[in-house]
Amino acid sequence: MTKKIYYIVPFLSVVLLLSACRSQNSVQKTIEKRDKKITHVFLIGDSTMADYTGDYEPGKDYLKVRYPITGWGQVFQPFFVKDSLASLKPAIETDSVQVIDKAHGGRSTRTFFQEGRWRQVYEQLQPGDYVIMQFGHNDSSEKHPDRYVNIQGYKEFLRLFVSQTRQKGGNPVILTPVARNYPWKDGRLENVHGDYWKAPAEVAVEMNVPCIDLNRLSMEYFTEKGQDFTTSHYFMNLPAHTYEAYPEGQKDNTHFQPEGAKAVAAIVYRELKKILSTQKK
Numbered sequence: 001m002t003k004k005i006y007y008i009v010p011f012l013s014v015v016l017l018l019s020a021c022r023s024q025n026s027v028q029k030t031i032e033k034r035d036k037k038i039t040h041v042f043l044i045g046d047s048t049m050a051d052y053t054g055d056y057e058p059g060k061d062y063l064k065v066r067y068p069i070t071g072w073g074q075v076f077q078p079f080f081v082k083d084s085l086a087s088l089k090p091a092i093e094t095d096s097v098q099v100i101d102k103a104h105g106g107r108s109t110r111t112f113f114q115e116g117r118w119r120q121v122y123e124q125l126q127p128g129d130y131v132i133m134q135f136g137h138n139d140s141s142e143k144h145p146d147r148y149v150n151i152q153g154y155k156e157f158l159r160l161f162v163s164q165t166r167q168k169g170g171n172p173v174i175l176t177p178v179a180r181n182y183p184w185k186d187g188r189l190e191n192v193h194g195d196y197w198k199a200p201a202e203v204a205v206e207m208n209v210p211c212i213d214l215n216r217l218s219m220e221y222f223t224e225k226g227q228d229f230t231t232s233h234y235f236m237n238l239p240a241h242t243y244e245a246y247p248e249g250q251k252d253n254t255h256f257q258p259e260g261a262k263a264v265a266a267i268v269y270r271e272l273k274k275i276l277s278t279q280k281k
Contacts, residue, residue, distance in 0.1 A: 189223045
């Protein structure tokens, strides 16, 4: 009996030791997962930037009621795959980047703020996060007084977003509004945004904020591709009897098909990389 006890005690000691090691490893993995650092990239803006999947329209199937409309923010996350993070150093040195697209159709700077959409972003912001803001399409729409904002108000709301982003230790990036697919003149796409193109850039200079001139860059890109290709491949000009959501077809030179959204997202990412390369940790 005594001998059996002698054998059992060491055996139990080994079992307990192995169990403790497994528990410690499990705890360590949990801690590592908890401590994994993420840089959030918040997108705020209008329908051209929005993500129409998920809960954009709760209870509705995107593929049935919206597709192929695609905001460029909807396809922005894939640019931040793990292999690409090294090129974002030293500005971003976290384990991953998560894009949080809060843009929504029909919103101007004013309505985005008034509806509490900015508050949702502000409350989630953490030091080191980025806020990329692109407005102008709806701010300039005088025929829609519910969303219209004059130039002075437009600039003031941009200043607010910049100031409050910095209050939370975040990094603001201002974009000029992406081009619409008109007007074309002599084979070139021209500006349709008037002074709403210049205003964001002026705020960026005034507040020393990085600025991506997406209006100019997208006009140049679409011009290079040509009017016919841009109209049929990038914007929501759809033939009838092709998509469930648009049985009669569609003529829309503001919003993007997936190919157009990806092209614009690639422009934004390329320019963002340039900005990050000049920033210190």
